[in-house]
Amino acid sequence: MRVSLHLAGSFDGAWEQVLLPWFEAAASCTPEAAAPVAVVTPYRNHAHLLKSKLLARGPATAGLLGVRFLVPAQLREFLQTAEAPLVLLREHLRLLLSIAADHCAADFERDNKIDEALVAKSVAREPDELLRTIDNVAAAGASFAELASPALAQIARRFEETLKCCGGTLVAQADRLLLESARVEVPRFSKLLIMGFDGAHWPLWPLLRAAAHSAQDATVILREPRYEAAEPDRTWVSTWEEEFRAAQQVAPPDAEPRFAALLTLPEGATDIDGRKKKPLTHVHFLLGSDSNEQAQAIVALAVGFLSDASCERLAILLPGPGALARLVSSWLQKLRISHNDAIAHQMRGAIDTEEWRAWLELQERPRLEPLLRFLEHSPKAVALFAPLSLRDIQDALCRACGDILINSVDVLREYCRSKKDNPDYQTIACALEAIRFLPERGTFEQSIEIADEIFRAFKWAERSAELNRLARGWSRGLAGDFAHEYFLRWLHEIFAESSLSRDACGDHPYARVQLLRYDQAENASWSHVVLAGLNEGVWPPAENESPFLSDDQVASLNERNKQRSKRFGEGQHIPREGATLCLGARERRAIALRQLLNVIESTTHAIGVAAERYTYAPREQAVNPSDFFARLYFSARGAALSQNEIARIYEHTRDWLVQIDLFKAVEPKTDVRRTEAAYRARRRPDTEFGEYEFAFRKHSPPPPKSLSATDIGNALKRPALVWMKAFLGVEAEELNGGSWSLATGQWVHRWLAMIGAESGENRFVARPPADEINRRVTDASDNFHREILSILKKCGRERAPDWWRSGWRNARHLAENFAKQLESISGWLQLASEWKLDSPHTIQLGGGDRLNVRGRVDLILARDQRAREIWIVDYKTGEAEPLKSTPDGLRKQLIAGDGVQTCIYALALRRDFTGICTSLLTRDSANLEQQLTFRDIVAHKEIWNEIARMQRTGIFGMLGELRSDFTFTGTYPLATLGIDRDLLEAKWERTHPAFAKRRNT
Secondary structure, three states: OEEEEEEEOOHHHHHHHHHHHHHHHHHHHOOOOOOOEEEEOOOHHHHHHHHHHHHOOHHHHHHHOOOEEEOHHHHHHHHOOOOOOEEOOHHHHHHHHHHHHHHHHHHHHHOOOHHHHHHHHHHHHOOHHHHHHHHHHHHOOOOHHHHOOHHHHHHHHHHHHHHHHOOEEOHHHHHHHHHHHHOOOOOOEEEEEEEOOOHHHHHHHHHHHHHHHOEEEEEEEEEOOOOOOHHHHHHHHHHHHHHOOOOEEOOOOOOOOOOHHHHOOOOHHHHHHHHHHOOOOOEEEEEEOOHHHHHHHHHHHHHHHHOOOOOOOEEEEEOOOOHHHHHHHHHHHHOOOOEEEOOOEEEEOOOOOHHHHHHHHHHHOOEHHHHHHHHHHOHHHHHOOOOOOHHHHHHHHHHHHHHHOOOEHHHHHHHHHHOOOOHHHHHHHHHHHHOOOOOOEEOHHHHHHHHHHHHHHOOOHHHHHHHHHHHOOOHHHOOOOEEHHHHHHHHHHHHOOEEEEOOHHHEOOOOOEEEEEHHHOOOOOEEEEEEOOOEOOOOOOOOOOOOOOOHHHHHHHHHHHEEEEOOOEEEEEEEOOOOOOOOOHHHHHHHHHHHHHHHHHOEEEEEEEEEEOEEOOOOOEEOOEOHHHHHHHHHHHOOOOOHHHHHHHHHHHHHHHHHHOOOOOOOOOOOOHHHHHHHHHOOOOOOOOOOOOOEOOOOOOOOOOOEEHHHHHHHOOOHHHHHHHHHHOOOOOOOOOOHHHHHHHHHHHHHHHHHOOOOOOOOOEEOOOHHHHHHHHHHHHHHHHHHHHHHHHHOOOOOOOHHHHHHHHHHHHHHHHHHHHHHHOOOOOEEEEEEEOOOOEEEEOHHHOEEEEEOEEEEEEEOOOOOOEEEEEEEEOOOOOOOOOOHHHHHHHHHOOOOHHHHHHHHHHOOOOOEEEEEEEEOOOOOOOOOEEHHHHHOOHHHHHHHHHHHHHOEOOOOOOOOOOOOOOOOOOOOOOOOOHHHHHHHHHHHOHHHOOOOOO
8 A cells, every 4th residue: 555645735736746647647557457546536526627637638538538536425335345334324314313312302201301301302303403413523533422411412322322223323433444444455446546625524534544545556635724724724634644644745836826915915004005006907896686686797707707718717606506506507508608517406306296295294284284285286185085076175174174163184084974964074084084194103113014005005106115115224123102203204305305407508517617616616726716695694604503512612522632643743733543623613614714715816817706785585685795705805905895885886787787788688588568557557546447456347347247245245345355256266265354253153153043944944933932042052052062072082182172162162152142132132023044045146226237146144033924024133253333324324334345244135135025124243232223224225225336336347456455464454366466555545436436435426
C-alpha cells in the first residue's frame, strides 16, 4: 500500500500538478490492473468536471474508459463484504427509534414520570432530529446516551438494543468495521484517487480511510484550510498526515485571484475611499421582487455571461431544491439553454398515487372526510358499495353524519346498519365492514400481515410485493406492540419513493452552465459564477443548535476526542483512534462561508450576486438580503447596503429586465382581454350585475329552475353562493352555518315532528293534549340519545363524547322549550307537521310572474277539521328575530333575507287555504303569537316579483363581504376576488331595485 497526500490551494493547481499526471498514469495501467482504478469525489458534478477536462484532451483519454467514478454511498457499497453488518434504511431507523421512544413513554407513565413521558412521545412522533444527532455523535466515536439527559439516554439505549436485535447497525459503526477489514484484506483498488473532501466531511473519515487502505496506490488531494473554518479543516489535514505521511505542497498559481478583493473587507478610510472610486466592475448585484423575477434576472445575467468568449464554465449556485431552483431551470429550458441541473426536482414514484395517500390518511384518521377522499380516488373501494354510485355514497354518508353529528367511520357504519328499512344504508354498512383498518396498537409482524391482506384485497399487488421485500431480513427481531401511527408513517416513507426529474435541456452533465448547491461548487474552477438566493435565513443557512446536543456540548466532545499529533508533535491535533470531530451549528455556518469564499477565489472573470425583496411564504412580507450579500456589496463598492441602496438595485434590475426584453418571446401567450373586461365590469358601480358576476346574460336565461324556500332566503343574503349551487351544482359546505347549528336544527325539527302524523303524510291530526306534546318531544330526544349510546357501545365506546352530549342537551332544551310554547296556545285544534310542498310548487304572482319553489313546512295549525284557516309556524333554532308586522319593519327584514322562508310557505299554500297567518318560533321567544297575516305578506309584492325575476333570468350578483372576522359569510371558491362592499351594495340595488334599502319615491 502506498498513499501520497497533496495539499492544494486551488483546483487548477491540483489539475496541472497532480490530477492530470495521475490520470495519465492510470491510463497506462488500467488494462492490466487486476483490481479496478477508481476516483472518489463528494458529488457527481466533481466527476463530471474531471471527465469533461479529460474529454477535452481527445484520444489520449481512451485508456481511461475503465476508471470508476464513485461518490461515498457507492464507495461504501463497493467495499462491503458478505460478512458486513446490515445497514438499515433511514426509514427503518426512524421506525425503530419511534418504537423505542413509544416503549419508553409507556415506562415513564407507569412510573409517573410525566415530563419524561412527554419527551418520549415527542421523539416518537418526530424521530428524525434525534436520529440525526445520534448519527453525528456515533460518527464522532461517542455514545449519545453518555451525553444526553436521563430520559433521552434511556430512549437512545432502547434504540440501540432494538437495532441490535434486528441485526442492524448505524452507518458510522459499519464504516469502522469496513476500516478494520480493509487493513487485513486483499486490496480492492489498484489505483485510487480521493479528492474534494475536507472538514465538512468528518463523518466520512473512517470510510475514506478504509478506501485508502484498500488501494495498492492511493492519491489524496487535500484543500488548504481557510481562516473562516480553520479548526475543522486544519485538523482534517493533520489527521490524514498522521495516518499516512506529510502532504506535499502543490505550488500555487502565479497570478493572484481576480476577486481577491471580495474575500476581505476594506479596512480604514483609505481602503474604503479607494473601493468607492474604483469599484469592482465585474461584480453584478441583482434584486428581484420575488422568486420569479430573481430567476429571470439570474438567467438574463447568465445569458450575458455566455455571450462572453471567455465563458468556459458558469456556475449558478442556489441554496437547494425549491421554487428558485425550479424557476431558474425552467427559464433556461424555455430559452433552450443546455445546462446541468444537479439540484433537479423530485417526482412521485409510480406507486405513490393519490389513492395511496388517501388510504394512508383514512387509516390515520378514520373519519368521514378522509373516507370520502379515498372513495374519490379509489374505484376499487367504490366497487364495494355496488350498485350505489359515488355520488349516492357521498350523499348517504353525509346525510348519516348530519343525522348523528359523529363522523367516525365505525360509528357511521353501525348507524347505517341500524337503519333496517333503508337499503342504501344497509349496502353502505356492508361496504364499510369490508374496508379494514390497522389496529390501534400491534406488533410489527401483525401490522405487516394485516397491511398485506388489505393490499391484496384492493389488488395492490405491486405494493404487497414491495412491502414484503422491504420488511424482509431485519424485522424478526422487532418485538413488542406500538401505536399504528408510526407504522403508517413508515409505510408512507417507504412508498414515497421519488426520482429526480430534469427538463430536457437540464440533463447535460458536461454543459457550460451548471446549476449547483453552494456546497457542491467548491473544488472546481469557474470562469463565471452567479450567487443566487442570498436572502436572510436562506443563505447562509440559519443553522440552529440541535435541541438534543448544544454547541457547548459539541465543543466539549471535540476537546475530549482530540489528542496531540504523535508524528508532528506540538501545534497539530488529531482525533483519537476511533473518533472524529462532531460539527455543531457554529462549525457548519463557518464551513458554508468558507465554501463560498473558495468558489469566489476560483472564479476568473465575473460574478453575479442575486436576492429578492419579498417572500410569499408563509405570508407576503419584505425580506432583506443576507449579511453575506451586504458584505460582498461593501467589498465590491465600498459602501454600506442601506435601504436606499436596496431600492436602487431593485429598480435598476427591473429597468434592465424591461430593457433587454429577453423573456417576452418565450412567455406563454395569454389573452388577458377577457380577464381585463371582467375586472373592469365587476368594479363599475354604474352598471347592473352582468355575466362576470354570478349572473346569466340578459338575453340568455337559464333553463327553468326551482329553488328551496331556504335557498330563496339565502339568495338575498349570499346570492353568489345560491347561484353557484342552483346553476352550477357547486355547493359551499358551510352554507348553512356549520355542522353544529345544522344538526341542532335537524334534531329539533325531527323531535317536534313527533307531535303530528306519520312522516311523509300531508294531513291534519288532532292536536295532542298539552302535557302529551312535551312528553312526545322529550321521549323522541331521549330515544335518540339511547340509540346513539347503543351504537357507540357496539363500537367499543362506553359513553358519548362530552362535546356531543353538550350539543344534544342544548338541542333537547330547545325542543322542550318549543313544545311548551306549543302547549300554551288555545283555539287551534288540528295540526300537521313536516308538510311537504309539491316539487316544484308553482306560485302565481301578479304581472304574469311565477315562482317555482320546493320545501317542507315545519308546522301548520288549523282551528278545526275543515282546516280552512291556518297558522304557519317555522322553527328557528339559530339566531333569529320575530317577524315584524309594520310595513317598513317587515320590508327591512325581507330584503335582508330574514323571514323570507315562512312567507314563501304562505304564498305557496294560499291556493289550498283561505285564512293564513305566520310566525317564527325562535329560541328567544317568550310566547308563541301570530306575527303576520297573508295581507302583510302580499303587500310586498315587488319583492316577490323581483325574486321570481331572479329565478327566471338567472341574474343574481354578489353581496356582502367575501370573508369576515366577525360573521359567517359562507365559503367561496378560492379564486374569488373580493370587491368593495359599498360598491356591491350599489350594484345590488341597481340590479334589484325592489331590494333597495330606501324606497324610490
